[in-house]
Every structure is written in structure tokens, then in C-alpha cells.
Amino acid sequence: MSFAETPDEELWLATKSDHPEERAEALQELGTRAFHEANWPLAKTLFGSAADLFQELDNQNEVTKCIYSVGFAHYRLGEHEEAISMLTRALESAQELVDSRTIAFSAAPLADCYSYQGDDTKAIEFYELAIEAFDEIEDPANAGFNAISLGELHGKASRQTQALQCFIRSYNNFQSIGDAYGAARAKDRMAAALIELGDLDQAIQHIEDALNTFAHLAEEERVAFMRYRLGWTLVLHQKYARAIPELRTAAAYFRSTKDWSMAAAVELQLAIALADIDPDSRSEESEQLLTRLNAFFESVGEITNALIVQSLYGERLFDSGSYEAAATLFGDIIERAIEIDDPYIVRATRAAQAEALFKAGRITDAKNVLAEIDASEWGENKKQLERLERVKKLMLDTMALTLNIDVG
Known part of the structure; x- marks a missing residue:
């Protein structure tokens, strides 16, 4: 029985049916609609009830899908312990059923939960599992997103070569489906790893590529952020004359949007560039910036x-x-x-x-x-x-x- 085109009123009536299968499917469809509307408390309740009925009907495929959905609702509500419990159950069941799709979609938020809790070892384990499963079901977008998350954790642990490999993999995933935004994000992350590895020239090239892509997509905030990233890297590379105009432009944008913390972060790099471009005569603008920024950072914590x-x-x-x-x-x-x-x-x-x-x-x-x-x-x-x-x-x-x- 399919309830896909059934109005909500009829679905709620179907949840009172004498037939358990009809009740289960109606609850599942209502849960799916709540899921799409991001009504996570309602989705959690509906899928939980549907899971109980499917369990009575001994339909493990649907039980697994419902348990995943309950776990994902907990995840979106920030209830990480409950999410881990339900998503782990869904994952183990999906592995028994050899259901690659549910494996992928259970492992990814499970990894996010462990990452949020600071258990990077388990997070890495489940990101790797998610990427493998997303590749298997030919979902390069989600494989790309999870490869970025995995790379971030390797970078956090100072494993920059492994991080770079993850970001390259992510870039290839996004490029394969023509996702310019995703590919540009991956380029930015590749640059971050290369900076740590000391390859500043290659990092600058990747940042410029990302900046140009975001400019083409008219993503103004992203463009401003990439100008900040470019200026910061140029300062690190002691190319102060090139850094200063990029940083001034980025600072002006963030000031225009009243994002004072981001503007201050940009101006900190600007102060360094202005001071170091001529160390023998410290720039008065640089000194004023540093004094003001120190007071700002202290005042906002x-x-x-x-x-x-x-x-x-x-x-x-x-x-x-x-x-x-x-x-x-x-x-x-x-x-x-x-x-x-x-x-x-x-x-x-x-x-x-x-x-x-x-x-x-x-x-x-x-x-x-x-x-x-x-x-x-x-x-x-x-x-x-x-x-x-x-x-x-x-x-x-x-x-x-x-x-x-x-x-x-």
C-alpha cells in the first residue's frame, strides 16, 4: 500500500486502522512528511511508533529505516546520546541486511555525534564507513561532504598529509557532479592542509581558485571570507603588498554586514601586514589597529x-x-x-x-x-x-x- 499521495487527514485516520500494516505505513508516511518539514519532535514520535508496529510484523527492513529516522531526529535536536544509541542500532541492522544506503545515512550522523562529543577516533571510524557506503550507492555529494569532515579531524590531529588526501577526494567527488560550490569548499580545505605542510604557493593557488569560483556564483560572503584567507596566507608567505588590498576589501565587507568579530579577525592580519611591510618604521595605522583589536577581543571574550x-x-x-x-x-x-x-x-x-x-x-x-x-x-x-x-x-x-x- 502506498500513501504517498494521500492527504494528511486520511493518513491520520489510517493510523487508527484495524490492520497493523496499514497503521505502520500511515505512521511512516506522516513521519516522512514531518521529517521533510524539519519537525523533528513529531518525526521522532511517528517513526518510533511505526518501528514498533513493523517489529510486530517482523519487517526488519522497515524497522531499520524507522530506527534510523528516529536516530536522525535525535541528532537534529542535538540529543547526541540518544542519537548514538538509535543510529548504532540502525547501522548494525543495516549491516546485517547488507543495506548500503541505510549504512551510509546512519554512519554519517553517527560520526557527527561522536565528533561533537570529542571522540575523534570513533568519528573517524564512522566517517570512513560513511564515505565507503556513499561511494557504493553512487552518492558523490554526500561522500564529498563526509570526506571534508574526515579531513578536518585528521587536520585537527596534525595529520596534514591524510587531511589533504581527504580534501582531494572530496574535490574529485564534487567535481564529478559539477558541484562548483562544493569543489570550491574542498579547494579551500586543501589549501589549509598545504599551509600546515609549508607549501604556501600551492595553497595560494587553491585559495584563488576557490575565490574565483565563489565570485562566479555571486556568493558575496564566501568571496569576502576567501579574500581574508588569501590575505592571511599571503601574510604568512611575507607577501605583504599583495595581502593588504585583499584584507582591506574583506574587512570592509564584514564591517558593512556588522560582523564585527570577522572584521576584527581580518584587521588583525591587516595590522601584521602593515607593520611587517616596513619593519623599520612600524605603521601608525598598524599600531592603532592592534591597540583597538586587543581591547575589542578582550571585551567580547x-x-x-x-x-x-x-x-x-x-x-x-x-x-x-x-x-x-x-x-x-x-x-x-x-x-x-x-x-x-x-x-x-x-x-x-x-x-x-x-x-x-x-x-x-x-x-x-x-x-x-x-x-x-x-x-x-x-x-x-x-x-x-x-x-x-x-x-x-x-x-x-x-x-x-x-x-x-x-x-x-
């Missing part, structure tokens, strides 16, 4: 960004030879980063503090800070690994010089 601004001040103290002052400021930044549980800022600043302490002649303190840094946590982050190696070399050189002086 964006402490990570405030610490980035303060790290810039620390680097300037270091560059001017004020090593003691730089080491003290870096120490303060580390303490605050620990308070807000930002391990990235902690690791980066410890390397900077160790270098400043060595330069200040505080060898024992520097060695103690350096001992707290685990190089493996940086994974394939080329820039940070190079700095760490530089600090280690400084330590060895300093120790060698000390030994020579003692012997002499």
Missing part, C-alpha cells in the same frame, strides 16, 4: 585572538632585543592559554618563550620550558617544527659556548 595580539607584542619585544620583557609576556600568555584550554597557543608560545629565555641568558629556565614541548604534537606543521628546531639549536650552541668558556 575572544581571548584566543587577544592572546594572538599580545604574542605580536611579545615578538616585537624579542626583535628589539628586550628578551627579558618578551619572556615575561610570553609566560603571561601561556598562563592565560592554559586557563582557556588552548593547547595550540600554549605550544607555540612555549617555543617563543624558550627562545627569549635563551637569548636573555637564562639557560636553565629555557631548558625547563623546552622540556615541556612535545614535538610530536605539532605533527606536520612545518613552520612550528622549524621554530622548535631553531630553539633546540640555540640551546645546543649556548651549551657549547658555555662549555668552551668553562674549559678556557
Whole structure:
């Protein structure tokens, strides 16, 4: 029996039928309509009732589909524990039935739930399963979306080569169906991995490709964001003259939309570019920007960004030879980063503090800070690994010089 064209009023009457199969199918169709209307509480109830009836009828195929739908409704409501329970049941049943479609659509939100809970190991496991199943049912769009999510988790764990492979796979998926928007998103993520791997030229090319695609699609907000990404990468590559106009344009857009946090993030990179394009004469505009941005970030509670601004001040103290002052400021930044549980800022600043302490002649303190840094946590982050190696070399050189002086 098909209820696809049946009006809602008749469907609700059918849920009172004397025939269990008719009741189950009516509930399932009403659940599907609630699903499409994003009425997740109603969908959850209807599919749950339908699942019970299909269970009585020993129709495991429909039971599995209904359990998946209940799990997905929990997922969309942010009820992650309940979603994991139901989606796991649906997945296990779908695997027994060799139902690749339900496997794919159960594994993907299951991975999202585990990712939300911070269980990246399980999230990776289920993203991989989802991608494989989506490939099997020839659904490249969903395979592409999940490949991006999988790549993000590898990137978070500093496995940038694996992340890049996921993003390339995602790009190929989207390109195969002519999804320009998806392909541009994948290009942006490819660039993020390449930046960590130290291939800035290739990263810039991918960002420019994505920017041009979003411009063609008239996605103004995405274009502005890609200009920010391009400017940020150009600053990293010390191509300040090219970065400044991109950053000014992006900042103007975000200010026009009153997205003050995004505008501030862009202007932070602009301040760096303006200062570093001529280090001998620090730009007055740059100094004003940094002062204003620090106050803004502190006032809105964006402490990570405030610490980035303060790290810039620390680097300037270091560059001017004020090593003691730089080491003290870096120490303060580390303490605050620990308070807000930002391990990235902690690791980066410890390397900077160790270098400043060595330069200040505080060898024992520097060695103690350096001992707290685990190089493996940086994974394939080329820039940070190079700095760490530089600090280690400084330590060895300093120790060698000390030994020579003692012997002499």
C-alpha cells in the first residue's frame, strides 16, 4: 500500500486502522512528511511508533529505516546520546541486511555525534564507513561532504598529509557532479592542509581558485571570507603588498554586514601586514589597529585572538632585543592559554618563550620550558617544527659556548 499521495487527514485516520500494516505505513508516511518539514519532535514520535508496529510484523527492513529516522531526529535536536544509541542500532541492522544506503545515512550522523562529543577516533571510524557506503550507492555529494569532515579531524590531529588526501577526494567527488560550490569548499580545505605542510604557493593557488569560483556564483560572503584567507596566507608567505588590498576589501565587507568579530579577525592580519611591510618604521595605522583589536577581543571574550595580539607584542619585544620583557609576556600568555584550554597557543608560545629565555641568558629556565614541548604534537606543521628546531639549536650552541668558556 502506498500513501504517498494521500492527504494528511486520511493518513491520520489510517493510523487508527484495524490492520497493523496499514497503521505502520500511515505512521511512516506522516513521519516522512514531518521529517521533510524539519519537525523533528513529531518525526521522532511517528517513526518510533511505526518501528514498533513493523517489529510486530517482523519487517526488519522497515524497522531499520524507522530506527534510523528516529536516530536522525535525535541528532537534529542535538540529543547526541540518544542519537548514538538509535543510529548504532540502525547501522548494525543495516549491516546485517547488507543495506548500503541505510549504512551510509546512519554512519554519517553517527560520526557527527561522536565528533561533537570529542571522540575523534570513533568519528573517524564512522566517517570512513560513511564515505565507503556513499561511494557504493553512487552518492558523490554526500561522500564529498563526509570526506571534508574526515579531513578536518585528521587536520585537527596534525595529520596534514591524510587531511589533504581527504580534501582531494572530496574535490574529485564534487567535481564529478559539477558541484562548483562544493569543489570550491574542498579547494579551500586543501589549501589549509598545504599551509600546515609549508607549501604556501600551492595553497595560494587553491585559495584563488576557490575565490574565483565563489565570485562566479555571486556568493558575496564566501568571496569576502576567501579574500581574508588569501590575505592571511599571503601574510604568512611575507607577501605583504599583495595581502593588504585583499584584507582591506574583506574587512570592509564584514564591517558593512556588522560582523564585527570577522572584521576584527581580518584587521588583525591587516595590522601584521602593515607593520611587517616596513619593519623599520612600524605603521601608525598598524599600531592603532592592534591597540583597538586587543581591547575589542578582550571585551567580547575572544581571548584566543587577544592572546594572538599580545604574542605580536611579545615578538616585537624579542626583535628589539628586550628578551627579558618578551619572556615575561610570553609566560603571561601561556598562563592565560592554559586557563582557556588552548593547547595550540600554549605550544607555540612555549617555543617563543624558550627562545627569549635563551637569548636573555637564562639557560636553565629555557631548558625547563623546552622540556615541556612535545614535538610530536605539532605533527606536520612545518613552520612550528622549524621554530622548535631553531630553539633546540640555540640551546645546543649556548651549551657549547658555555662549555668552551668553562674549559678556557
